[in-house]
Amino acid sequence: MSQAAGPATAPDTPAAPPRRPRWLGDALAWAVLSVLGLFWLLPFLWMVANSLKSLAEIYSFPPTFFPDQLRWWNYPDAWTAVPFARFFTNSVIVSLGTTAGVLLTSAMAGYSFARLRYPGRDKLFIAYLATMMVPFPVLIIPLFILMGQLGLIDTLIGLILPAAFSAWGTFLMRQFMLSIPRELEEAARVDGASYWRVFVQIMLPLCTPVLATLGIFTFLGSWNQFLWPLIMISSVQNKTLPLGLTMFQAQATVETPWHLVMAAATFSILPVLVVFVLGQRYYVRGIATTGVKG
Amino acid sequence: MTRTPRLANRTATRRRLIQFGAAAAAAGIVLPAAPALAQTPAASDLSGTLRGMSWETEAEMRKWFRHTEEFFATRYPNLTPELEYGTAWADYWTKLQTAVAGGAQLDMCWMHDSRAQSYASLGLIQPLDPYIAADPPQEWPDAYYPSQVDAFRYNDQQFAIPYDWATGGFYVNLDVLERAGVEVPTVDWTFDRLLEAGLAIKASAPNPDDSWGFFLQVTSHNTGWIVKSFGGEQITADPLTSHFDDPNTIAAYQFLYDAINTHGVMPNPAGMQGLGLDQQTAFASGLLGIMASLNDEAFVFGEIVGDKAEWTVAPTPSGVDGRYQFAGGSGFSIPTTAAFPEVAYEYIKFMATDPANLPTTAEMGSMFVSRMDAWEDAMPDPTQLDPEVYKAVFYDLGVEDATVPLYFPGYQQWDSSIYVRHMDRLWTGATDDVAGVLQQVHEETQAFLDTIEQ
Structure with missing residues (x-):
């Protein structure tokens, strides 16, 4: 609209009530969200603060937020007290391996359940989905025996293999693939593409957003996995970071060097933070995607 | 003795x-x-x-x-x-x-x-x-x-x-005891003497509402020696039998209840956690005068307390039936x-x-x-x-x-499903009916023990 067009409001129109400026609403939202964000950030800040204190300072009341003396050496002490570099490497291998496995199997299974036609397909899908209702502790001993028979106890493969198949991931992929126009696939089929080629060259590229979402969820879940590695891993050299953190914990709580535990916990979450920051939009989108209906 | x-x-x-x-x-x-x-x-x-x-x-x-x-x-x-x-x-x-x-x-x-x-x-x-x-x-x-x-x-x-x-014993904050004019516990102390000391310590604290005289663990295995000192029993063997309805057992738990809820000289563990405290922190910070714990704590207590207080160890008290120690x-x-x-x-x-x-x-x-x-x-x-x-x-x-607590098959299950479930009502002050709660513990404990193959 040009300036020459004059005022938009006709002279005989009653004057509209003054609108609250938009910036005020934004400022209020920012203020509320900042306070909430700080609230959520507090445990993390508390962890970092305690990682720089002495044990005696941690055991003092009322507690102090800022350390009397910044004990930066808690970090090298924690890093060298147990082989954290090794734990770190193991966690990276297991998390990346599990993520790759879940992406591959979930995408393939999702494509099968969404697009291929065969007898009992939907019943099979529901049966697979129903496995999500079985609590993991019920599966531990059978799974442990199975891994024992495969000779995978105390190996990183033994951590990756059972986690590389995800009913939830399959559900997520199937629902997303159902939303892709079937015409795209049919055009490729008319051009002579095989199912495998359609899957690899048509469907997978279109599924990039949901693959990113699934990958981030899987990586974060795998990075924090504790119970299964606890059961499976017995040697120090195969421990992952969550197991490594517990190596500080003694039988008696009072004997646990909490300042070192906090230092170790701080550097153990850094990769998770990086993954989250890089993939934040996919992570948030994924929460919405899980509600997509086919 | x-x-x-x-x-x-x-x-x-x-x-x-x-x-x-x-x-x-x-x-x-x-x-x-x-x-x-x-x-x-x-x-x-x-x-x-x-x-x-x-x-x-x-x-x-x-x-x-x-x-x-x-x-x-x-x-x-x-x-x-x-x-x-x-x-x-x-x-x-x-x-x-x-x-x-x-x-x-x-x-x-x-x-x-x-x-x-x-x-x-x-x-x-x-x-x-x-x-x-x-x-x-x-x-x-x-x-x-x-x-x-x-x-x-x-x-x-x-x-x-x-x-x-x-073995168990007392850890004593000497600074707190000196402020209250209480001497270090000796082997001839009774539970009544401990209560007196607790009251004196609490009264002398700068902030009595958030300070306590002593701390005794109230878990099942940590109260066995207290119950015995009062002449009672928790559970006896051959065959496994509950004695939570024994008057002397009730007297022991009544002492603990009163220390927490009537006199306020002993912290309720859950309440203390709500303040972001544990007994070691309370002790090191001068909010607690005497705390019961195991001997291994002496190996790390110096690091925990640091230079915040002078401390030593002392014997736990005797009851009407003599002296026992965890x-x-x-x-x-x-x-x-x-x-x-x-x-x-x-x-x-x-x-x-x-x-x-x-x-x-x-x-x-x-x-x-x-x-x-x-x-x-x-x-x-x-x-x-x-x-x-x-x-x-x-x-x-x-x-x-x-004295070692009497452990039996399924002890952990009994502890969480019966002892803790009922006794927490006492420690938190949800009820003041010590005998009534112990009667419930007794009946359910005996039913539990009857299921164990002996």
Whole structure:
């Protein structure tokens, strides 16, 4: 609209009530969200603060937020007290391996359940989905025996293999693939593409957003996995970071060097933070995607 | 002290039983088993991996490995020991149970007296009597703490070799006591005297509402000695019988209830947690004058308290029925999935009972080791605490008055589903009907005990 067009409001129109400026609403939202964000950030800040204190300072009341003396050496002490570099490497291998496995199997299974036609397909899908209702502790001993028979106890493969198949991931992929126009696939089929080629060259590229979402969820879940590695891993050299953190914990709580535990916990979450920051939009989108209906 | 003759008498009976059991095992079990033991390959020919599981930390295990290397290098050079460690206490039991139930090879494991009965009853660990009869530890069982030998017996069989012995006592904040004009507790203190001291400490605190005189643990196993001091019992054996409705048992719990809710001289554990506190923090910060804990805490208390307070240790009080003191400890067991049980037994014996190795073993656990004559091997830093005071409180009185809680199969389940569920109502002040709550505990406990095969 040009300036020459004059005022938009006709002279005989009653004057509209003054609108609250938009910036005020934004400022209020920012203020509320900042306070909430700080609230959520507090445990993390508390962890970092305690990682720089002495044990005696941690055991003092009322507690102090800022350390009397910044004990930066808690970090090298924690890093060298147990082989954290090794734990770190193991966690990276297991998390990346599990993520790759879940992406591959979930995408393939999702494509099968969404697009291929065969007898009992939907019943099979529901049966697979129903496995999500079985609590993991019920599966531990059978799974442990199975891994024992495969000779995978105390190996990183033994951590990756059972986690590389995800009913939830399959559900997520199937629902997303159902939303892709079937015409795209049919055009490729008319051009002579095989199912495998359609899957690899048509469907997978279109599924990039949901693959990113699934990958981030899987990586974060795998990075924090504790119970299964606890059961499976017995040697120090195969421990992952969550197991490594517990190596500080003694039988008696009072004997646990909490300042070192906090230092170790701080550097153990850094990769998770990086993954989250890089993939934040996919992570948030994924929460919405899980509600997509086919 | 009236305890000594009774304990001596009880010990003699127990020893006769164990010696008789050992003789019976030697005659009836070991003789048939002996050829099997003899048929195993010569020690140096054995090859493979001996697997063990521990809850100890990396630092503690470094001490343990000193003699481990020596043992395998000289006796079993082709066997590789793989001892898993660094598993936190609570997670250890999940892992151990899964590993054995899942059939994984495990040749030896750390065991605790609170769990031994359950693991033995589930068939997860094996009786050691054949091994003990064939090759007993030196001066077994007379040189060992009777309470710990007994604690690992189930159905008249020995399921672990004890390796440490922990006793309870008081940790005293001298600055707080001086402010209140209260002297350090002595062995002749009664629970009434403790209550008086608690009231004085609380009254002298700058902020009495958030300060307490003393702290006694109110968990099931930590209240057993208090109940006995009042002349009551929690549960007795042969057959397992609940006594939570006993008037003396009720009196003991009434004392604890009043200390928390009537007088406010003892913190309610849940309430203290709500303040972001635990008893160590409250003690170190001068909010708590006297706290009960185990002897191993003396090894780290200096670091926890730092320069915030002067502290020492002192005896726990007596009740109308005399003086008792908490005791407990750990041991080593052989799981039923062991591939090398004979070697595991020899290894356990070498590490936990050989007097030449006990100084190292003692360093690992920060507890008195299982042999009574090796108490000197486990003493805290003398610059932090006078060794004579430590010995008098935790060792001398412990030998005389120690009592181990009666653990039974399913103890942990009983504890969480019955004891904690009901008793928390008392500690939090949700009800003041101590006798009524204990009647409920009694009835449900007896019903639970009746389901246990005895």
